[in-house]
Amino acid sequence: MKILGISDSHEAAACLFIDGELICAVAEERFSKLKSDMGYPLKAIDYCLSFSDLSPNDLDAVVLATLNSPASHIRTKREATFTIEDWVDEQNLYWKKKLNGEAVSYHKIFSNNTKYIKDQYYNFSDIFDSNGEVNQEAFRNERVRKVEEHLNIKNEIIHFATHEQCHSYYGYYGSELRKDALVFTCEGEGDYSNSTVSIANSLNGLKEICNTKENHLAHFYRYITLILGMKPNQHEYKVMGLAPYASDYEKQKCLQIFKDLLKIEDGNIVVDKKIPDRYFYFIEKFQGLRFDGIASALQEYLEETLQKWVLYHVNQTGISNIVFSGGVAQNIKAMKAIKDLDEINSVYVNPISGDGSLSIGACYNFMKENFPKLELHSLGNIYLGPSFNARDVENAMQDRNITKKYEVIKDPSVERVASLLADDKILARCVGRMEFGQRALGNRSILANPSNQDNLRKINRQIKGRDFWMPFTPSILDYRAEDYIINPVDSHFMSVAFDSTNLARKDLVAAIHPADFTVRPQILTKERNQGYYDLIKAFEKITGVGGLLNTSLNLHGEPIVCDPNDAFHTFEDSLLDGVVFDDYLVLRK
Numbered sequence: 001m002k003i004l005g006i007s008d009s010h011e012a013a014a015c016l017f018i019d020g021e022l023i024c025a026v027a028e029e030r031f032s033k034l035k036s037d038m039g040y041p042l043k044a045i046d047y048c049l050s051f052s053d054l055s056p057n058d059l060d061a062v063v064l065a066t067l068n069s070p071a072s073h074i075r076t077k078r079e080a081t082f083t084i085e086d087w088v089d090e091q092n093l094y095w096k097k098k099l100n101g102e103a104v105s106y107h108k109i110f111s112n113n114t115k116y117i118k119d120q121y122y123n124f125s126d127i128f129d130s131n132g133e134v135n136q137e138a139f140r141n142e143r144v145r146k147v148e149e150h151l152n153i154k155n156e157i158i159h160f161a162t163h164e165q166c167h168s169y170y171g172y173y174g175s176e177l178r179k180d181a182l183v184f185t186c187e188g189e190g191d192y193s194n195s196t197v198s199i200a201n202s203l204n205g206l207k208e209i210c211n212t213k214e215n216h217l218a219h220f221y222r223y224i225t226l227i228l229g230m231k232p233n234q235h236e237y238k239v240m241g242l243a244p245y246a247s248d249y250e251k252q253k254c255l256q257i258f259k260d261l262l263k264i265e266d267g268n269i270v271v272d273k274k275i276p277d278r279y280f281y282f283i284e285k286f287q288g289l290r291f292d293g294i295a296s297a298l299q300e301y302l303e304e305t306l307q308k309w310v311l312y313h314v315n316q317t318g319i320s321n322i323v324f325s326g327g328v329a330q331n332i333k334a335m336k337a338i339k340d341l342d343e344i345n346s347v348y349v350n351p352i353s354g355d356g357s358l359s360i361g362a363c364y365n366f367m368k369e370n371f372p373k374l375e376l377h378s379l380g381n382i383y384l385g386p387s388f389n390a391r392d393v394e395n396a397m398q399d400r401n402i403t404k405k406y407e408v409i410k411d412p413s414v415e416r417v418a419s420l421l422a423d424d425k426i427l428a429r430c431v432g433r434m435e436f437g438q439r440a441l442g443n444r445s446i447l448a449n450p451s452n453q454d455n456l457r458k459i460n461r462q463i464k465g466r467d468f469w470m471p472f473t474p475s476i477l478d479y480r481a482e483d484y485i486i487n488p489v490d491s492h493f494m495s496v497a498f499d500s501t502n503l504a505r506k507d508l509v510a511a512i513h514p515a516d517f518t519v520r521p522q523i524l525t526k527e528r529n530q531g532y533y534d535l536i537k538a539f540e541k542i543t544g545v546g547g548l549l550n551t552s553l554n555l556h557g558e559p560i561v562c563d564p565n566d567a568f569h570t571f572e573d574s575l576l577d578g579v580v581f582d583d584y585l586v587l588r589k
Contacts, residue, residue, distance in 0.1 A: 005363040007065035010079035011356030014044035025384040030562040040121040056151035065358035066163040072111040077118040107132025161362040163190040170361030171325030175348035178202040187326035188218040212268035243299035244515035250293030258301040303337035320345035329353035336497040351493035352437030385434030390583040396564035412585035418538035425577040430567040440552035442532035450511040450549040462575040465556035474511035475522040480546030511549040
């Protein structure tokens with residue numbers, strides 16, 4: 001059973017399952033070099049087929065995620081190409097006028113404006129009506145036509161899965177949980193809702209028990225991100241990282257603005273106090289209030305609302321195993337708030353729970369509904385992307401004259417690399433198969449000694465170009481988890497935050513949040529990544545510290561690197577001290 005999954009919304013991606021097991025998955029951005037790329041993921045599809053040594057005729061099914069894909073946004077590649085100024089223009093040129101009752105066309109302003117048109121794959125000629133509205137049936141036909149054209153297959157094997165089911169099935173079947181569970185999805189927009197609740201078990205699949213379009217938590221977070229001068233649908237994590245710095249005094253002033261906006265009713269988060277919009281309303285209300293207080297109040301309101309929502313369903317069903325999926329699930333502090341509730345037995349949050357994982361969820365959904373007896377394997381790990389060999393590295397070195405400019409060491413020992421890290425060298429590690437999603441887990445990572453706080457400042461300022469307040473994260477050895485984390489549970493993918501111990505605040509000081517001392521760890525076992533595990537063990541032998549600071553290998557605003565050429569680009573355009581490949585170590589002289 002060979003099934004190809006495709007998603008074309010933001011973070012467009014493709015994946016391939018064989019007999020219920022995920023074999024490969026990759027986002028189009030890793031090939032196009034356009035962060036959060038949208039549209040038909042042609043290169044990602046080609047990679048999946050090439051890696052699996054399959055031709056399109058070998059496929060039993062192709063599953064497209066989402067019935068009502070955002071055609072206007074795909075045509076402009078909105079999430080990938082819009083600047084902050086473009087997002088503000090969208091509010092002023094379209095939404096403000098629309099809210100005032102003016103006849104205004106988004107299509108005319110943006111998706112039919114050559115300044116914004118970026119998509120090269122879809123034919124949009126029959127997609128928009130005379131008013132600029134999207135004909136979703138026509139767009140579904142165009143999406144199918146593109147698959148047929150690209151793969152030269154018949155449309156009988158091409159299927160669709162709803163946006164919501166993609167999220168919920170990915171959340172449950174991607175996790176290792178095979179018990180009864182409550183599955184929550186929460187996001188900005190879906191096919192028919194922006195949040196759902198389902199009851200799941202491994203035998204019968206998922207049964208949705210409620211949904212709504214009135215849960216505006218994601219919208220609050222999106223537009224407050226913009227109000228604070230950051231990019232919506234990408235930089236919400238920066239607002240979350242800023243939140244712990246605020247004083248309680250500033251936070252409480254801002255919390256009053258959120259009071260009574262939403263409530264829990266019949267199992268859904270719905271509107272309590274109606275407001276005209278989620279952008280101009282908050283701009284007016286936040287006048288004179290501090291940026292950090294706004295971020296802190298928003299985060300606390302999100303956490304408290306989600307806690308009430310989850311507890312409502314735990315009390316109604318008696319089920320205390322929780323799965324969370326959709327874009328809001330990527331808020332690690334909110335997931336911690338749910339995990340820490342006394343009534344909760346477990347919380348599962350898979351990596352890249354937002355739209356980047358829709359293709360995987362589409363396959364899980366299709367397999368469960370059409371082949372209910374097929375065993376569906378959990379993710380296991382997310383090293384699901386391309387790898388390369390020594391010749392690829394050598395070719396990249398030749399193209400960039402690396403051997404003339406830098407010291408090149410063949411087959412470096414793990415002890416040598418660990419010794420460099422112990423001496424506070426900051427190294428990139430680009431080995432093995434690339435991770436799927438936005439969490440680098442050792443194979444496309446920047447690594448540093450976590451016990452030296454200067455490394456945090458150096459990476460933020462001189463390498464990543466990140467905002468000064470943003471924390472980093474650690475990869476820690478499994479047997480050291482209790483030394484560094486309070487009440488640790490399995491956390492393989494850096495998808496949930498924890499409170500840290502006093503020892504962590506010493507050993508991992510550069511890899512925990514400086515304000516509230518929370519930590520978002522990758523708890524690493526040898527079975528998941530032995531080479532990376534051995535490196536951290538060698539570092540521990542030298543320093544006594546059982547972890548490394550780990551952040552994604554990329555420059556700010558760029559996708560995580562895919563291949564040696566990308567790695568050398570990042571190395572040469574930053575102040576990294578070196579880069580480690582499977583067979584080579586390259587160091588600045």
